[in-house]
Amino acid sequence: MDSPSDLVQLVYVSTATTPFTPAELRELLRSARAKNARLNVTGMLLYHDGNFIQALEGPRDAVAAIQERIALDPRHHGMLVLYQTRIETRSFAEWSMGFVDTTRSGAPLPEGFSSFLVDGDLSKSLIREPRAARKLLETFRASVRR
Numbered sequence: 001m002d003s004p005s006d007l008v009q010l011v012y013v014s015t016a017t018t019p020f021t022p023a024e025l026r027e028l029l030r031s032a033r034a035k036n037a038r039l040n041v042t043g044m045l046l047y048h049d050g051n052f053i054q055a056l057e058g059p060r061d062a063v064a065a066i067q068e069r070i071a072l073d074p075r076h077h078g079m080l081v082l083y084q085t086r087i088e089t090r091s092f093a094e095w096s097m098g099f100v101d102t103t104r105s106g107a108p109l110p111e112g113f114s115s116f117l118v119d120g121d122l123s124k125s126l127i128r129e130p131r132a133a134r135k136l137l138e139t140f141r142a143s144v145r146r
Helices: 022-039 060-072 115-120 124-130 131-143
Strands: 007-016 040-050 051-059 076-086 098-101
Touching: 007 060, 022 040, 022 051, 022 060, 051 060, 060 076
Parallel strands: 040 098
Antiparallel strands: 007 051, 007 076, 040 051
16 A cells, blocks of 8 residues: 555656657567556556657655656656656556557547647646646546556
8 A cells, every 4th residue: 555645746758869669669668567566656658759748656766766767768858857746646546557659549639638749849838837747647547448
């Protein structure tokens, strides 16, 4: 069981150094899911045309260790933490790492979809209103099967 005083959620955006192939995305997810399960970290990752938005949640130390590893990963750049906050309960408790590749899905984009994923830039709205990123991720969680 989680200790609420130690539980945090981190949301960040970044851009791939080069676009990921489907095989590279599968390998990234396989590795992340295994590590996250060992560390009791859950979350959601969205990918679109080389851009990522990710939520990580779990024990503070575990999330900090993952954040440090991600920041040093040469496969992406421009990591910008939109917010990190203590949480009482997880938004993605049943997802070791939920994932959506909006580039290839062909599915209609949900309400709250931010243009930074399409335009390849960090939208001013996400920077001004970082909690919009959480809403975007939660919308995907609600509309996508695990």
